[in-house]
Amino acid sequence: MRLDKQKPAGPSLAPGVVGTVPVGAAVLRSPSGEVVLRGGARQVLGRSHPDAGPDHIAIPGAGPRINRRQASVQVDGDHIEVSREPGDSNPVSVGGVALAPGQAVREKLPVEIVLSGGEMKLSVSRA
Numbered sequence: 390m391r392l393d394k395q396k397p398a399g400p401s402l403a404p405g406v407v408g409t410v411p412v413g414a415a416v417l418r419s420p421s422g423e424v425v426l427r428g429g430a431r432q433v434l435g436r437s438h439p440d441a442g443p444d445h446i447a448i449p450g451a452g453p454r455i456n457r458r459q460a461s462v463q464v465d466g467d468h469i470e471v472s473r474e475p476g477d478s479n480p481v482s483v484g485g486v487a488l489a490p491g492q493a494v495r496e497k498l499p500v501e502i503v504l505s506g507g508e509m510k511l512s513v514s515r516a
Contacts, residue, residue, distance in 0.1 A: 410516040415464040415498060418512045421450025425516065431463045433474075434502075434511075454479065454508045460488075462513070469513055470495045471502060479505040 410416070413428025424446055426432060432444050435458045436451035446462075448455060456474065460481045463470045472493035473481040481488045482503045484496055499514035 413464065413466070414516040415469065415513050416516050417446070417448070417462075418514075419449045419451070419509060424449065426462060426464050426469075426513065428464045428466075431461055433458050434460045434462060448504075448509065448511065451509060454505045459504055460502065464498075464513075467498050467515065468495055469498055469500060471500075479508075
């Protein structure tokens with residue numbers, strides 16, 4: 390097989406960018422695509438917006454019912470900590486358990502995260 394015709398293995402580092410997955414990373418999958426979550430780094434999940442910082446992960450396919458900053462996540466080995474953003478953020482549930490604003494939960498991977506009362510279902514697993 391020609392090298393220029395090979396399909397990339399594994400998930401992309403960002404929507405539309407193909408590369409290798411860093412050690413300790415996890416993959417967040419939405420109905421519209423997937424992104425890599427860096428291991429050991431707190432990252433904010435939400436819809437894409439122009440003022441997003443370097444720690445922001447734009448969820449593929451997230452629409453207006455998903456907050457710009459809805460939850461934060463941190464992958465640590467085989468676990469993930471998920472926190473619902475404080476204030477008026479839309480609902481977040483992890484593994485079927487609803488989180489209160491500002492509440493965090495630590496779960497073993499893989500895990501399902503549901504945003505905005507079922508508007509978007511995400512899965513996170515080891516890369």
